[in-house]
């Protein structure tokens with residue numbers, strides 16, 4: 001499935017950074033200090049695991065947590081709704097942590113729910129701070145002031161992406177292949193989804209093609225090729241900006257949530273992904289070396 005636009009490879013990240021910078025400018029121009037969102041006793045907005053890991057793989061997990069800052073209560077949702085797939089990617093962080101250990105790969109995880117601000121959505125997209133998700137209204141996201149939006153951007157979105165930037169900036173002498181780990185709900189809009197795992201790419205299909213080849217090879221699983229979600233720069237942020245935007249081979253991996261509800265399920269998929277990565281690593285690094293560097 002085709003995705004992405006016809007812009008140059010570096011066009012989107014520049015655009016994305018202008019949007020981020022614009023919010024910063026509005027903040028500083030306003031002369032009003034933004035309301036602090038996170039209390040001093042609250043969890044940090046980003047977690048960096050195994051920063052010095054020796055692997056060529058760099059792992060990120062945009063939807064790792066369903067935590068909501070205390071100041072926002074429950075966003076008007078109940079516990080069941082917040083625990084559901086609209087709040088986070090159940091199981092994804094567990095798989096990512098185990099994969100980080102197995103590959104000795106660095107991993108960056110977001111610390112708060114995608115419903116507070118979605119770290120994989122461009123800031124001006126409707127999904128950035130969603131007023132509804134999968135048909136569920138999110139009362140706490142309605143009628144936000146500019147200051148309230150800025151707090152979520154500056155205290156949650158920016159620290160997460162700046163951590164990824166710093167990590168990748170620090171790996172100048174090491175190749176980096178970006179793997180973004182997600183999970184997807186088994187049923188959407190009443191439709192069961194057949195894939196056990198999906199591998200998605202933006203405009204550069206190379207790394208995805210290698211992963212798909214190995215994962216599909218055994219015939220044991222139904223593997224989605226750009227399913228259940230293709231990557232679209234109007235909707236997705238992480239791969240277009242930190243992957244292709246940096247000229248890095250990159251891939252989004254989506255695992256069906258019923259496969260990784262248990263720790264044993266998450267462990268099994270982390271092991272399969274680690275084995276798949278080891279099989280493709282040499283060829284993927286050859287491809288990395290063939291790409292032009294600025």
Ligand SMILES: [Zn+2]
Pocket residue numbers: 062063088089181182183
């Ligand atoms: Zn996700």
